[in-house]
Amino acid sequence: MSIQLNHISKSYKKVKAVQNISFTVEPGELFGLIGPDGAGKTTIFRILTTLLIPDNGSASVAGFDVVKDYKAIRNAVGYMPGRFSLYQDLTVEENLTFFATIFGTTIEENYDLIEDIYIQIAPFKDRRAGKLSGGMKQKLALCCALIHKPKVLFLDEPTTGVDPVSRKEFWEMLKRLQQKGITILVSTPYMDEAALCDRIALIQDGEILEIDTPEAIVNKFPKTIFNVSADNMYKLIQSLQNYEHLYSVFPFGEFVHYTDKRNFFEVAELKSYLKKTGLTDIYIETTQPNIEDAFMELAK
Known part of the structure; x- marks a missing residue:
């Protein structure tokens, strides 16, 4: 060695x-x-x-x-x-x-x-x-x-x-x-x-x-990651942190990376929840995990 x-x-x-x-x-x-x-x-x-x-x-x-x-x-x-x-x-x-x-x-x-x-x-x-x-x-x-x-x-x-x-x-x-x-x-x-x-x-x-x-x-990353954005990113993070099915959320460039406790759920359900908090221009799409996601998961 x-x-x-x-x-x-x-x-x-x-x-x-x-x-x-x-x-x-x-x-x-x-x-x-x-x-x-x-x-x-x-x-x-x-x-x-x-x-x-x-x-x-x-x-x-x-x-x-x-x-x-x-x-x-x-x-x-x-x-x-x-x-x-x-x-x-x-x-x-x-x-x-x-x-x-x-x-x-x-x-x-x-x-x-x-x-x-x-x-x-x-x-x-x-x-x-x-x-x-x-x-x-x-x-x-x-x-x-x-x-x-x-x-x-x-x-x-x-x-x-x-x-x-x-x-x-x-x-x-x-x-x-x-x-x-x-x-x-x-x-x-x-x-x-x-x-x-x-x-x-x-x-x-x-x-x-x-x-x-x-x-x-x-x-090895165990969850599906979603890129999420909205008109107010600070409020978006707060809203996701208060969501009952939240597993993790953290800022990542122009998006936040969100993972859900459940293995399967409807994206429309999450979008509906975010709309009810007053957010607009909501965008949600799956994305691939990276080293930073893996680090954040392991550090938990």
Whole structure:
């Protein structure tokens, strides 16, 4: 296994950050840790990159124990933390050279690994890192994490706060890196990015809810979902919350996703109820579940 966690727990005083976490990541796999802020994703990353010692359990990365072999792990992995952590006063090229030197290598030696990414920031190589856009900072940080040709790449919420185009480009880069044999563990609060991973672990309040392929998790969703909209979306949600047959309801883009306690019911019945609450322009249609629906169901 490239990554293995066995019953890992970590607390900060009275706060249980992660509780009894176990999962594995296969060599060459793109594995996603999916969950909201405060779910425990960063704590897991810091344990795996030897920045934190777990209270209980054991873990290994690239065959090395995270406590006993921390020096070996630091040479074998690349880590891109959630917050931009490069030297803002150094230029793009100076940052890259610095990190290459730390690991006893050069930009030229492993250029083939970062070439696709570096050519996008090369026009700004003399610009200070702190003056780069969010997307360019992200690409520079990825280059610095890859410059020593790591076996395993850790990316902690790499696309948070980045525009949609840069997010798409970033995931395309990850797919190309995976094809070069690098094992990737990425965390994200964005449910739509989960579908881009080979397997995912859904995490909430420091506990794993489910581990499987994105498709398998979605296929386990037990209910029929309805897209519902009306002239007043706030009132619509309130009305559905008061409906006696409600199973779940939550906002989703221009609609709300509604599920009913009953396996079979007439849509006309629900529409009639909503009309009686004073709503107009009511639209109800079945839709396919997605990762967010599955997460909300598991989190209940």
